[in-house]
Every structure is written in C-alpha cells, then in structure tokens.
Amino acid sequence: MTVYETDVPGVGRKFEYELDGDDRLVLVxxxxxxxxxxxxxxxEADSEKLFELDDQQARExxxxxxxxxxxxxxxxxxxxPLGEEIIEWHDVTADSSLVGRSLSESNVRRExxxxxxxxxxxxxxxANPEPDFEFGAGDVVVALGTRxxxxxxxxxxxx
Amino acid sequence: MAEILVELGITFTALAVAxxxxxxxxxxxxxxxxxxxxxxxxxxxxxxxxxxxxxVAHRPILDVGAExxxxxxxxxxxxxxxxDRLLARPTRLFGVGATDFLVNFGAGLALAAAFGFPLLxxxxxxxxxxxxxxxxxxxxxVERGWIADPESDxxxxxxxxxxxxxxxxxxxLTAVALGGGGVGAVLVSVGRSGAFLAALAAVAVYGTPYVxxxxxxxxxELFLLFAVGITTLVAGEALVLGVSEAVAAFFVGTAxxxxxxxxRLELVVGPTRDLFAAVFFFSIGLTTDVTAxxxxxxxxxxxxxxxxxxxxxxxxxxGRVYGLSRRRSLRVGVGLVPRGEFSxxxxxxxxxxxxxxxxxxxxxxFTVGYVLVMSVLGTVAMQYADGVTAFRSxxx
Numbered sequence: 001m002t003v004y005e006t007d008v009p010g011v012g013r014k015f016e017y018e019l020d021g022d023d024r025l026v027l028v029x030x031x032x033x034x035x036x037x038x039x040x041x042x043x044e045a046d047s048e049k050l051f052e053l054d055d056q057q058a059r060e061x062x063x064x065x066x067x068x069x070x071x072x073x074x075x076x077x078x079x080x081p082l083g084e085e086i087i088e089w090h091d092v093t094a095d096s097s098l099v100g101r102s103l104s105e106s107n108v109r110r111e112x113x114x115x116x117x118x119x120x121x122x123x124x125x126x127a128n129p130e131p132d133f134e135f136g137a138g139d140v141v142v143a144l145g146t147r148x149x150x151x152x153x154x155x156x157x158x159x
Numbered sequence: 160m161a162e163i164l165v166e167l168g169i170t171f172t173a174l175a176v177a178x179x180x181x182x183x184x185x186x187x188x189x190x191x192x193x194x195x196x197x198x199x200x201x202x203x204x205x206x207x208x209x210x211x212x213x214x215v216a217h218r219p220i221l222d223v224g225a226e227x228x229x230x231x232x233x234x235x236x237x238x239x240x241x242x243d244r245l246l247a248r249p250t251r252l253f254g255v256g257a258t259d260f261l262v263n264f265g266a267g268l269a270l271a272a273a274f275g276f277p278l279l280x281x282x283x284x285x286x287x288x289x290x291x292x293x294x295x296x297x298x299x300x301v302e303r304g305w306i307a308d309p310e311s312d313x314x315x316x317x318x319x320x321x322x323x324x325x326x327x328x329x330x331x332l333t334a335v336a337l338g339g340g341g342v343g344a345v346l347v348s349v350g351r352s353g354a355f356l357a358a359l360a361a362v363a364v365y366g367t368p369y370v371x372x373x374x375x376x377x378x379x380e381l382f383l384l385f386a387v388g389i390t391t392l393v394a395g396e397a398l399v400l401g402v403s404e405a406v407a408a409f410f411v412g413t414a415x416x417x418x419x420x421x422x423r424l425e426l427v428v429g430p431t432r433d434l435f436a437a438v439f440f441f442s443i444g445l446t447t448d449v450t451a452x453x454x455x456x457x458x459x460x461x462x463x464x465x466x467x468x469x470x471x472x473x474x475x476x477x478g479r480v481y482g483l484s485r486r487r488s489l490r491v492g493v494g495l496v497p498r499g500e501f502s503x504x505x506x507x508x509x510x511x512x513x514x515x516x517x518x519x520x521x522x523x524x525f526t527v528g529y530v531l532v533m534s535v536l537g538t539v540a541m542q543y544a545d546g547v548t549a550f551r552s553x554x555x
Contacts, residue, residue, distance in 0.1 A: 009239035009315055010297040011306065026307040031425040038307035044484060047307035 196444020237412020
C-alpha cells in the first residue's frame with residue numbers, strides 16, 4: 001500500500017492512496033474536519049469528487065470501511081488473539097444461570113478462568129463492570145481467556 | 160458610544176450582505192468587501208437617488224480593526240509556513256519560486272519604469288503586482304477541485320515561496336519607508352529591523368518547546384486570548400521600533416506553527432482573522448475614491464494585461480520545471496493570476512509611509528482597482544481553464 005501525504009497550506013492535509021496502476025483515491029482533510037474524497041483515474045485525468053463528509057460522519061463511515069462496526073462474519077467467531085489468550089464475545093441467553101446474578105456472586109473468574117473486560121447492553125458498552133454489576137438476558141460479555149476457558153464461559157452464558 | 164455602535168453595525172452588516180452576494184455569484188469575497196466599503200464610505204457614490212449612502216465616516220476604531228486584519232493575515236501566513244515544507248524539495252521549489260519572482264517582479268519594474276515612477280515607488284508597484292493572493296487562490300483551488308490534482312502542489316508551493324519572499328520585501332520596504340531621508344538613517348532602520356526580526360526568527364526556530372508550553376491551556380477561550388494577545392503585543396512592539404508589524408506577526412505565526420497546536424490555532428483563531436481581515440478590506444474601500452480610477456486607468460489597463468500574461472507565462476514555465484504536462488502547467492499559470500490581500504497590505508504600507516514615497520495616492524488608487532479586477536478575473540479564468548483544458552485533453 002502506498003499513501004502519499006502532503007501538507008496543503010491554508011486547507012489541511014492531502015492523502016493519495018494508490019489503487020491499481022495510476023488510479024488514485026485522493027482524500028483532502030480540511031482544518032475544520034471536513035473530508036473530501038476524489039478519484040483520479042489516470043495521471044492526466046481530472047480528479048472527480050466522489051463525496052464529502054463532516055468530521056463526525058467521516059469517523060462513523062470510517063468504522064464501516066474498516067469493518068470494525070459491522071463484519072460480514074458471524075460475530076460468534078470473531079476472535080482477537082493476545083498470545084495464548086483470545087478475546088471473545090458471548091451472548092447471555094435467557095436460560096443462562098448468570099441472569100439476575102452479580103459479577104461477584106457468579107464468580108465468573110474462578111468458575112471459568114476468563115476475565116470479563118466489558119459487557120455490551122442495548123448498544124452501550126460497560127467497560128470493567130463493577131463486582132455488583134448484575135447480568136441480564138441479552139447482554140454480550142466480552143471476555144479474555146484461553147480457548148478452553150472460553151468454552152466453559154460459553155456454556156455458562158447459555159445455560 | 161451609540162454612534163460608534165451603529166457604525167460598526169452598519170460595517171458588519173454591509174460586509175455580511177456583500178459577502179453573501181459574492182458567494183452567490185461564485186466570486187471571491189475580497190472585491191465584494193472592498194466595494195461594500197466604497198458604497199457606504201465618504202467618497203462617491205454618495206447617494207442612490209434620495210437615499211444617502213454615506214453611512215460610515217472614517218472612524219479610528221475601524222482603522223484599529225483594519226490594522227489587526229493585516230496582523231492576523233500575516234500571522235496565518237506564518238502559521239501555515241513550514242520551513243520543513245520549503246526544504247522538502249528545495250531545488251525544484253526554488254526554481255519555480257525564483258522563476259515566478261523574476262518574471263513578475265521584473266514585469267512590475269518594467270511597468271513602473273514605463274510610467275515614470277521613481278525607484279522606491281517602483282519597488283512597491285512591483286511587489287504589488289508580483290504577489291498572488293493566497294486567500295483567493297486557495298479558496299478557488301478547493302472550489303474547483305484542483306486541490307486533488309498535482310498542479311495544486313506547484314501552485315501552493317509557489318504561494319509559500321512568495322509569502323516568504325514578500326515577508327523579506329515588506330521588512331526592507333518598511334525599514335526604508337519609515338527610515339525617512341538619508342542613507343545613514345535608512346541603514347540604521349534596516350539594521351534595527353533586521354535585529355528584531357532575527358530575534359523573532361530565533362524564537363521560531365529554537366523556542367518551540369517554550370511556545371508549546373505557553374499555548375498548552377485547556378480552555379479555548381484562554382487559548383484564543385493568549386494567541387491574540389501575544390501576536391498583537393509583538394506586532395505593536397515591532398511598530399514602536401519602526402519594524403514592519405506585519406512581518407513580526409508573520410514570525411509569531413511561524414513560531415506558533417512549529418508547535419502541535421497548529422490545527423487548534425486554525426480552528427480557534429481563524430474566525431478572528433476572518434473578522435478583522437474583512438474590516439481591513441472594508442476600510443480600503445472606505446478610503447477609495449472610485450473617480451480616481453479615471454486618473455490611473457491607462458496604468459490599470461496595461462498592468463492587468465501585462466501581469467496576467469506574465470503570471471501565465473511564469474506559471475506554465477514553473478509547471479514544466481516541475482515536470483507537469485502542458486495542460487496542468489497551463490492551470491498553474493491560470494491558478495496564480497488572482498491578486499488580493501497582500502497587494503493591499505503593501506499599498507497600505509506605502510500610504511502609511513506617505514510623504515517619503517512619491518506618488519502614493521496614485522499607487523493606492525491603482526492597487527484597489529487592480530485587486531478588484533485581478534481577484535475577479537483570476538477566479539473567472541480558473542472556471543474557463545476547466546473548460547479549455549478539458550477540451551484539450553479530449554484532443555489527445
């Protein structure tokens with residue numbers, strides 16, 4: 001991947017991203033956060049403006065491009081490796097014995113060996129939940145552990 | 160107090176209306192701001208049928224605002240001027256910048272000689288026709304989308320070179336103009352000015368950590384006050400010492416631009432520049448007597464033709480030096496045609512120096528007319544260049 005970065009005095013910064021051959025995507029980031037995206041199909045062609053976004057929109061759209069917000073993969077199988085340990089997401093079902101119990105009561109860490117990093121509930125993420133945090137059906141538990149430990153936690157979360 | 164407030168209100172409202180009209184017509188706001196000043200100022204036109212148009216007498220408060228406009232225009236020039244950038248590809252950029260200077264400053268000197276201006280006034284005239292308008296050119300580049308194409312690198316590189324050179328020229332011209340008569344007095348003035356600016360430049364180069372700490376305040380409000388306070392204070396001190404306040408502000412901007420605060424400065428202090436720069440253009444309009452254009456129309460007409468062609472030629476040459484195609488090189492030439500704020504800053508300096516420079520009245524009227532024509536002509540030419548160069552590219 002080749003990206004050319006230039007200062008544009010009085011405007012902001014310009015990035016040129018090489019596609020195939022001479023074809024380039026050109027991104028102009030203005031000082032006020034506005035992003036303009038152009039495409040120049042060949043060295044001699046004029047850049048055509050594709051779209052323009054404000055700072056907030058660009059960040060949101062950027063996560064879509066990155067695949068961070070929505071992955072065309074099954075969420076269950078998303079794994080982030082950290083050496084031996086991996087981070088996985090587990091859905092807490094209504095049948096789970098965790099529902100209605102707090103983090104300290106359920107003693108997830110001793111039972112499964114995993115550490116709970118965060119819980120996602122109704123689109124919000126509760127990072128580092130407190131010991132008195134109570135699990136509910138529909139929660140998504142983000143945990144760190146080995147593959148075997150995740151297996152135990154997955155069982156706990158589903159029944 | 161009531162009267163001052165009303166006049167300020169008229170000023171800002173007139174600027175807002177003029178700016179809105181210019182934007183709608185797809186034109187630069189600079190000529191619109193000047194014309195707004197002409198319309199409501201104490202010179203003709205004085206009335207529109209029964210309606211009295213002399214709404215704003217020339218008030219001292221507007222002069223202060225205009226002065227701050229000059230200071231912040233140059234401050235931002237310094238802010239966006241990065242020595243690293245100039246040194247990134249020094250030889251090519253230097254080649255382009257030097258070509259631009261020799262051709263256009265030379266054309267200015269030739270013009271001045273043809274119209275019999277004495278040397279000092281000729282230097283001012285050459286500077287006025289030499290320097291392209293960063294504000295108009297950059298804005299047009301963004302609007303036309305040329306910003307994404309390689310010609311914009313050459314255009315912007317040339318602007319950076321011009322800006323640095325004009326800081327030097329301004330420093331010298333100020334020292335000479337304010338130094339008054341006698342070679343000795345001028346030398347003392349130039350020396351003092353050089354020492355002061357060298358000190359500022361040293362801060363800009365070596366003082367970055369201190370400036371960084373100075374500007375590290377959480378609240379935007381305090382940040383704004385620090386930036387505006389220091390810039391105005393240094394510029395004021397410079398003027399007290401007979402040094403160009405504009406160039407001092409340029410160096411303060413450079414010093415600030417070396418820190419990590421440059422983006423925040425754009426965001427927080429940018430509106431301050433926009434406000435006072437508008438007042439500066441407005442006050443130029445206030446002092447302009449459009450009937451005086453009649454006295455300089457021959458010079459004006461010749462200058463418009465000659466300096467448009469000289470910019471076109473130097474731009475095309477510069478583009479070729481940079482290895483651009485003919486089509487892109489032509490755009491470099493067209494892109495550099497607009498003249499604006501800095502031509503006015505130079506003319507304002509000549510007017511301030513007044514007595515020691517011959518034929519300043521003529522120079523002032525000429526500059527306003529010249530900027531009005533060139534800022535509009537340049538923007539329109541860029542619109543046409545799109546069509547012409549697109550046609551040429553289909554031919555190949």
